[in-house]
Amino acid sequence: MSDMPSTLDAWLERLERQHPVSIDLGLERVARVARRLGLDTGPIAERVITVAGTNGKGSTVAMLEALGRAHGLSTASYTSPHLLRYNERLRFDGEEADDATLIAGFAAVEAARLDGEAVSLTYFEAGTLAALWAIARRRPELAILEVGLGGRLDAVNVIDPDVAVVTTVAQDHAAFLGDDLEGIGREKAGILRAGRPAVLGSTDLPASVVEVADGLGAVRHTLGEDYRRELSAEGWAWRGRDAAGAALHLAALPDPGLPLDNAATALQALALAGVTLDAVACRRALAGVTLAGRMQWRGQWCLDVGHNPHAAAYLAARLAERTLAPRARRYALLGMLGDKDAEGVVRALAPVIDGWVCATLEGERARTAAALAEVVRGAGGEVVAELDSPRLAADWLAARLDEADEVLVCGSFFTVADVLAGWQS
Structure with missing residues (x-):
C-alpha cells in the first residue's frame, strides 16, 4: 500500500x-x-x-x-x-x-x-x-x-x-x-x-x-x-x-x-x-531488575508513576522506611489528570511529605496546578509552588533544594515522563 x-x-x-x-x-x-x-x-x-x-x-x-x-x-x-x-x-x-x-x-x-x-x-x-x-x-x-x-x-x-x-x-x-x-x-x-x-x-x-x-x-x-x-x-x-x-x-x-x-x-x-x-x-x-518510573531513584529524586491511592500508600510506606537528615525536607512534585482521585493520593502521601509542588497536566483530561493545590490545601498540606508543567516544577525545585532534601515525582505517567524528558534535553 x-x-x-x-x-x-x-x-x-x-x-x-x-x-x-x-x-x-x-x-x-x-x-x-x-x-x-x-x-x-x-x-x-x-x-x-x-x-x-x-x-x-x-x-x-x-x-x-x-x-x-x-x-x-x-x-x-x-x-x-x-x-x-x-x-x-x-x-x-x-x-x-x-x-x-x-x-x-x-x-x-x-x-x-x-x-x-x-x-x-x-x-x-x-x-x-x-x-x-x-x-x-x-x-x-x-x-x-x-x-x-x-x-x-x-x-x-x-x-x-x-x-x-x-x-x-x-x-x-x-x-x-x-x-x-x-x-x-x-x-x-x-x-x-x-x-x-x-x-x-x-x-x-x-x-x-x-x-x-x-x-x-x-x-x-x-x-x-x-x-x-x-x-x-x-x-x-x-x-x-x-x-x-x-x-x-x-x-x-x-x-x-x-x-x-x-x-x-x-x-x-x-x-x-x-x-x-x-x-x-x-x-x-x-x-x-530495573524498571523506569517505579521507585526509580536519581540522586535525591524518586520517580514513580503511581496515580491512585493504593499506589500512593505503597509509596508512602517505602518512603517512611527512609530517615531524613535533621532539618531536611521531602517534597512531592505532583501532577495528576482530572479523572484521578487526587484527594485520595494526597491523603495517602501526606504523612511522609513536608511540602508540595503542584504542576499542570494538559490534554483532554487536564488538571491545573491551581486545582491540584486546592486539593492539597484541603487535606492540610503546604503548597510551596504551582507551576505550568512538571518540567518547570522540577527546574524550580532543583534551584532550591538543599543537599539532604528529597523529592518524590509522582501522580501520572505524564508527570514522570515530562521530568525525565527535561533532564534529557
Whole structure:
C-alpha cells in the first residue's frame, strides 16, 4: 500500500487520528483483525503469561522478564503506556524493539484491517495487534503481556495465556470500569482461562476474582495461601509450587527494589509456566531488575508513576522506611489528570511529605496546578509552588533544594515522563 507511513512517528500520528475515541473497550473488532493476521492459528510463544491488575503490573512483568532471561529463555514483553519512546512498549530479550520492527507490525495490521470490510481500531488496539504479530513471528520461549485497562475486554485478551496473573484490584479508570471493586475484579479476572493456572497476587482481592476463577475451573494459586513470601535475616524467602504441585522453596533472595508481593507472584507464575526455578538465577535476576518510573531513584529524586491511592500508600510506606537528615525536607512534585482521585493520593502521601509542588497536566483530561493545590490545601498540606508543567516544577525545585532534601515525582505517567524528558534535553 503506497500510502503507508515510512517513519514510526508518522505511524503513531496516523493511529492517533484513525478511530473516533481513544478508548473503545471490546474484543469483536480486535479479534476480527487478529484472525486476519493469523494470530488464532497457533501460540505466539512457547509460554504466554498475561498480567492484569490495578497496580503492580509493570513491576511483575519486569521481574518475569528478568527471571526468564536469567534462566536462559528467549523473551518478549509487551507493556503500556511508555514514558519517553513508544519502543519501550515492546521488548525482545530485554532490548526495546527497533523502529523497523514496529513499522512492519503496524503495516501488517493496517493491511489486515483493510482486507475486506474495513475495521476501525484505536491507537492501543492497533499497537497491541502489531506487537502480538511481531512476537508471533519470533515465537520466543516466553512472552509476557501486560493488560492495558481492565482485562476481559482489553485487546491483549485476544491471546489465550498459559498462565494468567491478577496483581491487585483497586479503584482507577472509573469512567470505564466503574467504582465497584467487585465489578472491577470481574473485569480483571476476564483474562483467566478454564483449566489453566490463575495466579492471584494479592491477599486483598475482591471475592469476585475467586468466583470467576472457580467458576471457570481455573487452577487457582493465591498469595498467602498457595504461595508466600517470608522475610528473613538473609533477605527474603519464597515458598510455592510447581505445575505438578510439588513444593518449592527459595531462600536468601535479594530485595529487587520493587514490591515483594509482585516478586513472589512472578516466581509463582514462572514456575507454573513450566520453568524449573534455579536459586542462583533467581537471585541474579532479582538483584539486577530495573524498571523506569517505579521507585526509580536519581540522586535525591524518586520517580514513580503511581496515580491512585493504593499506589500512593505503597509509596508512602517505602518512603517512611527512609530517615531524613535533621532539618531536611521531602517534597512531592505532583501532577495528576482530572479523572484521578487526587484527594485520595494526597491523603495517602501526606504523612511522609513536608511540602508540595503542584504542576499542570494538559490534554483532554487536564488538571491545573491551581486545582491540584486546592486539593492539597484541603487535606492540610503546604503548597510551596504551582507551576505550568512538571518540567518547570522540577527546574524550580532543583534551584532550591538543599543537599539532604528529597523529592518524590509522582501522580501520572505524564508527570514522570515530562521530568525525565527535561533532564534529557
